[in-house]
Amino acid sequence: MNNNELLTGAFSEALVIDKSQVTNELQYNSIKEWDSVAHMSLVAALEETFDIMLDTDDIIDMSSVLKAKEILAKYDVKF
Template sequence: MGENLRKYNEVFMNIFGAAESDLSDSFTFENVHKWDSLAHMALISRLEDIFDVMFETEDVLHYGSYLNGIKILERYGVDMKA
């Protein structure tokens, strides 16, 4: 596992109290009861800090799943394999 993916997973585990084994394509705002608006903004803020990016509003609105988040970060130049 790359360092960036490890950091990404840690953010999800810390904010949502999830186990690493929970982080999959089914980890979405619809399926995670702790994923409310406050947790969403905490997630966005933490990821922006860790990966030194500033998400566009559209990306914040569409950041509704673990896997989609990886795709969004990769569009900002974050190599999740590194």
């Protein structure tokens, strides 16, 4: 599985949404499933999937799938 597939899977499982909904344009609070509680589940899923620890600023700044990719790139995750 490549990193895009891993990311899509993490978003899909954490937010309990179909993988087809996970696009670069998907934004925090743009769907009812991505609320503050689900955001923390997402953070945990991303940390586990990519074996990293996100810092607090990155967790707060993660406002979309595209932004998540930018943040993960800082941790040497390539897309």
